Amino acid sequence: MKRILIIATGGTIASTADGRGLSPTLTGRELAEQVPLIDGLCELDFIQPMNIDSTNMRPDDWLGMARIIRTGYDGYDGFVILHGTDTMAYTAAALSYLVQASEKPIVLTGSQQPMANPFTDAKLNLYQSLLYALDDASRDVAVVFGGQAICGTRAHKQRTMSANAFTSVNFPALAVLRGERIIRGVGLPGKNLSAPIFYDMLDERVCVIKLTPGLAPTIFETLKPAYRAIILETFGIGGIPEREGASFKRAIFDWIDAGRTLVITTQVPEEGLDLGVYEVGRAYADHPGILRGGDMTTEALVAKTMWALGQARDADELGRLFMAPVNHDRTS
Numbered sequence: 001m002k003r004i005l006i007i008a009t010g011g012t013i014a015s016t017a018d019g020r021g022l023s024p025t026l027t028g029r030e031l032a033e034q035v036p037l038i039d040g041l042c043e044l045d046f047i048q049p050m051n052i053d054s055t056n057m058r059p060d061d062w063l064g065m066a067r068i069i070r071t072g073y074d075g076y077d078g079f080v081i082l083h084g085t086d087t088m089a090y091t092a093a094a095l096s097y098l099v100q101a102s103e104k105p106i107v108l109t110g111s112q113q114p115m116a117n118p119f120t121d122a123k124l125n126l127y128q129s130l131l132y133a134l135d136d137a138s139r140d141v142a143v144v145f146g147g148q149a150i151c152g153t154r155a156h157k158q159r160t161m162s163a164n165a166f167t168s169v170n171f172p173a174l175a176v177l178r179g180e181r182i183i184r185g186v187g188l189p190g191k192n193l194s195a196p197i198f199y200d201m202l203d204e205r206v207c208v209i210k211l212t213p214g215l216a217p218t219i220f221e222t223l224k225p226a227y228r229a230i231i232l233e234t235f236g237i238g239g240i241p242e243r244e245g246a247s248f249k250r251a252i253f254d255w256i257d258a259g260r261t262l263v264i265t266t267q268v269p270e271e272g273l274d275l276g277v278y279e280v281g282r283a284y285a286d287h288p289g290i291l292r293g294g295d296m297t298t299e300a301l302v303a304k305t306m307w308a309l310g311q312a313r314d315a316d317e318l319g320r321l322f323m324a325p326v327n328h329d330r331t332s
């Protein structure tokens with residue numbers, strides 16, 4: 001019989017109401033006991049590194065989860081992480097970089113309604129996550145939620161209340177789940193025969209700026225003491241404002257000349273970036289110090305930049321790590 005390790009971290013799925021607002025109190029084992037459908041599917045073990053609203057999840061916690069997976073890797077056939085939905089896409093992306101080429105599935109799930117709610121989505125999500133983790137064709141990090149399996153680097157929380165909370169951005173869902181059936185797309189790579197690669201370093205000094213009309217370029221100077229990298233969400237396919245008295249060009253090139261990293265992406269959720277199209281983006285298109293986000297999600301860009309900064313010894317290595325696709329994170 002296969003063995004799965006459930007790593008329970010909290011979130012709505014584990015939450016109960018005490019009059020002060022929902023907060024996680026139930027353990028992974030208590031949650032599994034509420035889902036009789038999973039009895040006999042596999043051997044289950046539980047580990048509870050924390051029980052928190054995922055609002056409070058930090059990069060250190062991602063490293064902790066990766067360590068648990070590394071320690072248990074040989075003893076289990078797969079891992080199911082119970083997690084709050086609000087930052088699940090960040091954790092899924094981070095684990096995609098921290099545990100690469102894993103032939104054992106690492107599945108994140110949670111729910112929009114607490115387990116005790118009569119209309120909860122928690123039971124089906126937990127059941128289908130286990131089915132997905134037990135399936136021989138599953139591998140690498142994925143979010144299983146609302147009847148879909150989404151690649152860990154492509155998930156984005158799109159809805160605050162509905163059961164189909166997540167979308168797969170710029171990449172097809174890995175599978176659709178209907179009851180106990182897993183219906184997969186075709187053509188995804190099979191199992192790796194090599195060992196997974198584990199990483200244990202992140203540099204969390206990464207900040208996201210979303211351009212808004214009127215934003216002052218001095219924001220770059222303000223952020224200099226605390227951050228090594230900025231991810232800039234530009235307008236449309238890649239527009240950055242340039243007006244008299246408010247030069248982003250100067251602010252951005254000063255930032256890069258100071259040895260900092262700039263990642264340019266778009267604030268439009270779908271179809272990605274192309275800095276070559278408009279004059280308002282061209283100045284940045286071929287600058288060697290600028291990393292282009294392509295069609296990656298902002299969640300994956302945050303995690304990948306932290307991971308690449310944590311590994312790289314110089315700007316060249318940073319660029320190489322950043323541009324190489326990992327777990328389908330970018331279309332090359």
Ligand code: ASP
Pocket residue numbers: 010011012013052053054055083084085086087110111112113
């Ligand atoms: N605030 C909750 C969390 O992210 C939301 C959820 O789990 O759906 O932990």
